[in-house]
Amino acid sequence: MSDQHILSINNLQKLYGETHVLKDINIAMDKGEFLVLVGPSGCGKSTLLSCISGLTEISSGSIHIAGKDRTHCEPADRDIAMVFQSYALFPNMSVERNIGFGLEVRKVPEAIRKQKVAEVAELLKIGHLLHRRPAELSGGQRQRVAMGRALVRDPALFLFDEPLSNLDAKLRVTMRTEIKRIHQTTGASIVYVTHDQIEAMTLATRIVVLRDGIIQQIGTPQEIYNTPVNAFVADFMGSPSMNLMRGTAVRQDGKIRLSIPTPGGSVLELEDMRTDSSAISEEKRDILIGLRPEAMTDTLSGSRDPGQIADCILDVVEPAGADTYAVINLGGTETIARLSADANVQAGQTVPIRFDLSKVSYFDVDSGARL
Amino acid sequence: MRRSLLQSVLLYACVVLVALFTAGPLLWLVTMSISAPTDLTEVPLRWIPSEVDFSRYQTLLDLNDGSGERFLSALRNSILTAGGATLLALLLAVPAAYSFSRRNASMVLLFAFLATIMMPPITYILPLYSTFSSLGMLNKTLTLIVVYTAMLLPFATWLMKSNIDVLPIEVEQAAFMEGASTAYTIREVVLPLALPAIAATAMLSFLVAWDEFFYALIFTNDLSAKTLPVAIADFSAGRVTDYGVIATVGVMATLPPAILAICFQKFIVSGLVAGSVKG
Numbered sequence: 277m278s279d280q281h282i283l284s285i286n287n288l289q290k291l292y293g294e295t296h297v298l299k300d301i302n303i304a305m306d307k308g309e310f311l312v313l314v315g316p317s318g319c320g321k322s323t324l325l326s327c328i329s330g331l332t333e334i335s336s337g338s339i340h341i342a343g344k345d346r347t348h349c350e351p352a353d354r355d356i357a358m359v360f361q362s363y364a365l366f367p368n369m370s371v372e373r374n375i376g377f378g379l380e381v382r383k384v385p386e387a388i389r390k391q392k393v394a395e396v397a398e399l400l401k402i403g404h405l406l407h408r409r410p411a412e413l414s415g416g417q418r419q420r421v422a423m424g425r426a427l428v429r430d431p432a433l434f435l436f437d438e439p440l441s442n443l444d445a446k447l448r449v450t451m452r453t454e455i456k457r458i459h460q461t462t463g464a465s466i467v468y469v470t471h472d473q474i475e476a477m478t479l480a481t482r483i484v485v486l487r488d489g490i491i492q493q494i495g496t497p498q499e500i501y502n503t504p505v506n507a508f509v510a511d512f513m514g515s516p517s518m519n520l521m522r523g524t525a526v527r528q529d530g531k532i533r534l535s536i537p538t539p540g541g542s543v544l545e546l547e548d549m550r551t552d553s554s555a556i557s558e559e560k561r562d563i564l565i566g567l568r569p570e571a572m573t574d575t576l577s578g579s580r581d582p583g584q585i586a587d588c589i590l591d592v593v594e595p596a597g598a599d600t601y602a603v604i605n606l607g608g609t610e611t612i613a614r615l616s617a618d619a620n621v622q623a624g625q626t627v628p629i630r631f632d633l634s635k636v637s638y639f640d641v642d643s644g645a646r647l
Numbered sequence: 648m649r650r651s652l653l654q655s656v657l658l659y660a661c662v663v664l665v666a667l668f669t670a671g672p673l674l675w676l677v678t679m680s681i682s683a684p685t686d687l688t689e690v691p692l693r694w695i696p697s698e699v700d701f702s703r704y705q706t707l708l709d710l711n712d713g714s715g716e717r718f719l720s721a722l723r724n725s726i727l728t729a730g731g732a733t734l735l736a737l738l739l740a741v742p743a744a745y746s747f748s749r750r751n752a753s754m755v756l757l758f759a760f761l762a763t764i765m766m767p768p769i770t771y772i773l774p775l776y777s778t779f780s781s782l783g784m785l786n787k788t789l790t791l792i793v794v795y796t797a798m799l800l801p802f803a804t805w806l807m808k809s810n811i812d813v814l815p816i817e818v819e820q821a822a823f824m825e826g827a828s829t830a831y832t833i834r835e836v837v838l839p840l841a842l843p844a845i846a847a848t849a850m851l852s853f854l855v856a857w858d859e860f861f862y863a864l865i866f867t868n869d870l871s872a873k874t875l876p877v878a879i880a881d882f883s884a885g886r887v888t889d890y891g892v893i894a895t896v897g898v899m900a901t902l903p904p905a906i907l908a909i910c911f912q913k914f915i916v917s918g919l920v921a922g923s924v925k926g
Binding site for chain 2 (some may be wrong): 362
């Protein structure tokens with residue numbers, strides 16, 4: 277059943293005593309995919325990776341790697357390699373020996389070992405560091421060595437456990453690109469854990485969003501971004517996150533009429549003509565209206581869609597270089613609008629804001645589920 | 648921060664006091680060993696020797712002299728006993744400590760081990776004596792090595808366990824992930840990281856075995872197995888007690904552990920783990 281998948285996890289459960297850390301996890305991953313496990317801290321993403329690696333024993337369910345049942349295999353017998361958050365380099369060995377350690381253990385002849393290590397070092401641009409000790413390397417170089425150690429064995433599956441979280445912001449972006457480049461050139465199958473949703477969006481071919489040990493959504497970055505299955509995913513993914521305004525919706529003449537209360541007591545009225553209106557009945561109901569900040573712009577922004585324009589009071593204005601973010605109080609929450617950098621606006625001003633409802637999401641107020 | 652004169656004076660007075668308190672006995676021991684015999688029996692005591700006399704050292708290092716033979720065989724026995732017991736204890740303690748630290752071996756077992764060294768040695772003497780006696784193993788260096796190993800093992804295991812506990816576990820996990828066996832991981836990854844701890848444990852174990860008196864006193868009775876502490880006691884038990892000779896033996900007996908400590912000092916440094924995890 278899992279022959280075509282490089283990794284397939286079925287009904288995985290993990291309990292620590294009474295605590296249910298992972299609940300009924302099902303993942304099927306194809307060869308060459310870059311699967312990112314993302315979620316807030318304590319969501320179980322690292323535990324899940326640890327289960328895949330075999331460092332943690334699972335409570336029930338099964339794990340198949342490259343078509344073989346590896347549920348109860350030792351980590352060494354799973355045909356995987358892991359890059360640890362803390363790098364976990366061997367401090368007493370040179371970079372060369374660190375990278376070649378797995379080959380050394382497997383008794384690969386020294387000549388072949390040297391050649392493979394040199395190839396990987398070339399790929400990672402650390403060829404000149406091979407004779408140094410880990411203590412003599414910078415954070416980014418250590419990260420490269422840790423990746424080299426994983427890459428050199430050419431396993432079926434790579435596991436990355438928050439590999440960039442110990443790097444400074446600038447280096448993190450560089451290494452992110454580097455990892456993406458390596459994935460593109462080697463076609464490796466990678467499972468990658470991060471709490472950083474930007475990393476998830478930029479690196480993944482598919483994202484798994486976890487919360488409290490339950491998979492919320494599995495999908496491509498576009499699917500996760502544009503059609504989040506619930507309010508949690510909508511809020512977690514994207515920076516700034518999706519605006520979730522409380523309002524009412526009713527179906528009228530094949531379109532959806534939205535009413536969002538403003539603090540001044542007036543009501544912002546919007547019309548959604550595209551969404552399949554069967555999602556909303558003709559009976560008026562309270563809903564959460566999800567709009568990305570870029571769907572709320574100033575009238576200067578050159579959007580093709582004229583959208584709908586309404587006057588809003590800007591509470592706070594935050595220039596961020598390429599964009600200017602404005603905080604607007606709508607639907608009982610502070611929403612963020614993404615204005616153009618040229619928008620010459622001040623806090624407290626009333627400004628016409630263009631609402632683009634082509635990618636609007638609706639969620640149930642109580643369950644948070646997508647409507 | 649600047650100190651007032653009074654504070655400085657008080658501070659240095661305290662330093663001198665502590666220095667005298669710790670180094671005083673040792674200095675007096677050395678002084679005794681090179682004083683003329685008459686100096687040591689004078690009343691009031693002569694603190695500074697009237698003449699410097701190294702003849703006792705010469706005697707003790709001469710195999711053909713009676714005291715020299717006693718001292719040198721005791722020195723040999725001590726080195727063999729303490730060294731052998733330390734080596735054996737470490738060989739057993741390191742894998743044991745690893746099991747307690749990383750493989751969830753029962754802590755009850757470890758505490759049971761530790762309980763054995765909390766019992767006063769006198770409780771073991773009789774059963775051990777009759778056992779060794781029936782095996783014909785009394786007055787043998789090997790017997791003392793066995794007893795000392797048993798004595799050192801709980802302590803060494805416990806010390807090594809707490810040191811392995813603080814090593815970064817990811818490094819071992821990485822080794823396992825790369826396919827290394829437990830034995831290979833311990834040898835290639837854990838031991839190099841634990842080297843300072845091993846050196847410290849070896850040092851302390853050696854000292855405990857070196858200074859042990861009671862078991863050695865009971866289980867040995869001649870030159871072939873007597874260790875230094877017993878030999879020193881013998882020097883003072885003759886018809887005439889020569890304090891100078893006892894002091895000389897004392898000084899000589901502190902030399903091997905002191906040399907060992909100096910040799911190990913370069914290992915007992917922190918920071919060997921640097922560079923393995925984080926930045």
